[in-house]
Amino acid sequence: MTTAESPVDRPSTGSVAAGPSGSAASGAPVPPSPGPAPDPDPALDPGSSALGRFEGSWDRVVVWWDVGFYVVVALCALALVSAGVEPDRLALALGAIGVILLAYTFLGRRAARNRDQRLAVAYLLTLIVATDVAVVQNPLGTFLLFVAFTQIWMLSEYRWVSLTLSVLLAVGTTLALTAASGFSREALTRAAPQIGVGLVFSILLGTWVGQAMLQTARHAQLVDELNATQAELGTVHHAAGVAAERERMAREIHDTLAQGFTSVVMLAQAANADLDRDDVGAARDRLALVEATARDNLAEARSLVTAFAPLPLQGATLVEAIERLAARFEDESGVAVTLRLSAVPGLGSAEDVVLLRSAQEALANVRRHAAARSVVVSLGPGEGVGTVRSEDVRPDGTTVVLDVADDGQGLGPGIVEGFGLRGMRERVAASGGTVSVASVPGGGTHVRVELPVPADHPADAPTHPALLPRSQP
Numbered sequence: 001m002t003t004a005e006s007p008v009d010r011p012s013t014g015s016v017a018a019g020p021s022g023s024a025a026s027g028a029p030v031p032p033s034p035g036p037a038p039d040p041d042p043a044l045d046p047g048s049s050a051l052g053r054f055e056g057s058w059d060r061v062v063v064w065w066d067v068g069f070y071v072v073v074a075l076c077a078l079a080l081v082s083a084g085v086e087p088d089r090l091a092l093a094l095g096a097i098g099v100i101l102l103a104y105t106f107l108g109r110r111a112a113r114n115r116d117q118r119l120a121v122a123y124l125l126t127l128i129v130a131t132d133v134a135v136v137q138n139p140l141g142t143f144l145l146f147v148a149f150t151q152i153w154m155l156s157e158y159r160w161v162s163l164t165l166s167v168l169l170a171v172g173t174t175l176a177l178t179a180a181s182g183f184s185r186e187a188l189t190r191a192a193p194q195i196g197v198g199l200v201f202s203i204l205l206g207t208w209v210g211q212a213m214l215q216t217a218r219h220a221q222l223v224d225e226l227n228a229t230q231a232e233l234g235t236v237h238h239a240a241g242v243a244a245e246r247e248r249m250a251r252e253i254h255d256t257l258a259q260g261f262t263s264v265v266m267l268a269q270a271a272n273a274d275l276d277r278d279d280v281g282a283a284r285d286r287l288a289l290v291e292a293t294a295r296d297n298l299a300e301a302r303s304l305v306t307a308f309a310p311l312p313l314q315g316a317t318l319v320e321a322i323e324r325l326a327a328r329f330e331d332e333s334g335v336a337v338t339l340r341l342s343a344v345p346g347l348g349s350a351e352d353v354v355l356l357r358s359a360q361e362a363l364a365n366v367r368r369h370a371a372a373r374s375v376v377v378s379l380g381p382g383e384g385v386g387t388v389r390s391e392d393v394r395p396d397g398t399t400v401v402l403d404v405a406d407d408g409q410g411l412g413p414g415i416v417e418g419f420g421l422r423g424m425r426e427r428v429a430a431s432g433g434t435v436s437v438a439s440v441p442g443g444g445t446h447v448r449v450e451l452p453v454p455a456d457h458p459a460d461a462p463t464h465p466a467l468l469p470r471s472q473p
Contacts (some may be wrong), residue, residue: 062112065154069104069147073097076134076143085138093137096130100144103127111155120155127151128169135176145173145198153206162206170199251357251423259364260297263332264290266367289332318352319343319379322359326377333367335406336374344381344400346453354431354451355379355402361420362404362447370408370445378403382450399433402449411439424449 077097080090107123110116131148134141148169156162174195178187271286313321319341326337347355359377366375382401417425425435433451 065112066109069108069151070101072143072147073101076140079140079143080134080138083138083140085140089137093134093141096133096137096141097144099130100127100147103130108151108155115157117157117161120157121161124152124155124165128165128172131169132172132176135173136179139177142173142177145169149198149202149206153202153209159207163203166199166202166206170195247426250419251427257297257300259360260293260300262364262368263293264297267293267332293328293332313349313352313356317343318347318355321352321356322377322379325356325359325363329363329367335366335372338374338376340376340378340380342380344379344398344453346398347400348454351400351431351451351454354427354433355400355449357427358402358424358435358447358449359404361424364420365447366404366406366408366445370406370410372406372408372444375404375406378405381453398453400451400453403446405444405446407444410443410445411437 077094080093080097085093103123103126107119107126111120111123127148131141131144134144149166152165152169153162156165174188174191175183177191177195178184181187267286267290271283271290274280274283274286316324322341323339326339329335330337363375363377366372379400379402382399421435421437428435428449428451431451433449436448436450437445438448439445
């Protein structure tokens with residue numbers, strides 16, 4: 001089907017896209033690409049893509065074109081036979097019809113299916129000449145114009161070719177109708193308007209149908225592009241989700257199992273030192289802590305696998321979980337811990353996890369890097385976080401603040417944050433909070449975590465009484 005210039009991409013084989021949708025107004029048709037075909041793209045599979053289904057429908061439509069062609073040609077032949085045409089003229093007219101049948105069978109049908117323009121033009125030229133021959137023998141041959149005009153616009157890939165062939169057919173038919181009268185002015189005046197009307201109608205109808213098919217093809221292509229984009233976005237989102245989950249698991253393992261194994265290693269080394277000094281009692285105490293830490297690690301691993309809440313928060317409040325964490329830290333490291341904890345109403349489980357993991361990471365850094373003698377852990381309400389979206393925070397601006405301050409050696413110049421502190425920042429930022437780390441060389445380090453209290457939790461949530469300090473500074 002001939003159409004106006006189209007941006008619709010055509011398959012490299014040039015075999016199906018042009019069927020119902022037509023082609024561009026200029027340029028050569030795309031020849032079949034040599035070599036083995038690449039692996040099929042599911043987006044271009046005729047069974048799964050909108051454009052493929054649209055193009056595949058041409059194979060069914062062209063069958064009806066065949067039926068219509070043979071019916072019209074047969075009726076034309078029957079009309080000539082029934083009209084009592086002179087035998088010589090009848091023979092020439094039927095011979096012309098026979099040529100049309102042979103040309104369509106061996107050229108036209110193939111061109112309709114594979115869109116080969118050389119076959120199409122050869123057939124259409126044969127059709128025009130044979131039609132004019134039939135019309136010269138008897139005006140009933142004009143029945144063939146129904147076939148000729150239709151197939152010119154159906155088989156031609158280019159509008160200028162269709163226009164040229166249509167004009168050629170109209171002029172030839174006009175001359176054929178006036179040949180018997182010696183091309184007289186009267187005969188030309190009578191035949192030209194009739195054929196002109198048919199020519200104009202065929203041009204208008206062919207252009208309209210071709211444009212409609214082109215719009216359908218464009219719509220099908222847009223649908224396929226949208227589906228491909230959605231599939232690509234789905235792949236990207238899946239990859240991002242996998243990466244985010246991997247990052248989350250890395251933070252969880254770092255904040256739980258890795259720190260637990262660090263404690264096990266340090267306690268085992270301390271137990272060996274106690275045995276070297278023949279202090280069996282102290283070694284037994286260390287080994288008991290090793291066993292308890294290993295059991296906690298095992299429980300944490302099971303919690304990660306089953307996606308439960310962190311072990312310290314199972315059946316406990318945040319304040320109780322931090323108190324147990326501080327007790328364990330003091331027993332393992334020998335660093336005195338002062339707790340100044342007060343429950344903050346309205347916290348959800350997500351905020352509890354973030355604050356607990358932040359406290360774990362801060363105390364782990366104290367043990368590994370600070371060389372501190374004491375540390376103060378504080379938890380209580382704050383006054384607000386500037387980076388938090390207003391709709392996520394209570395109207396009164398309530399936030400919760402976790403402070404971990406030690407009296408160690410502080411952070412030296414040029415210190416680069418490790419995975420643990422980066423993970424803490426990411427975890428807190430994901431909940432809309434901030435992390436600040438302040439340090440004075442020789443004066444200790446102060447880690448401050450501030451989170452908004454979610455607006456979707458009741459403000460009158462039950463509170464827990466503040467705990468007394470575990471030990472005095």
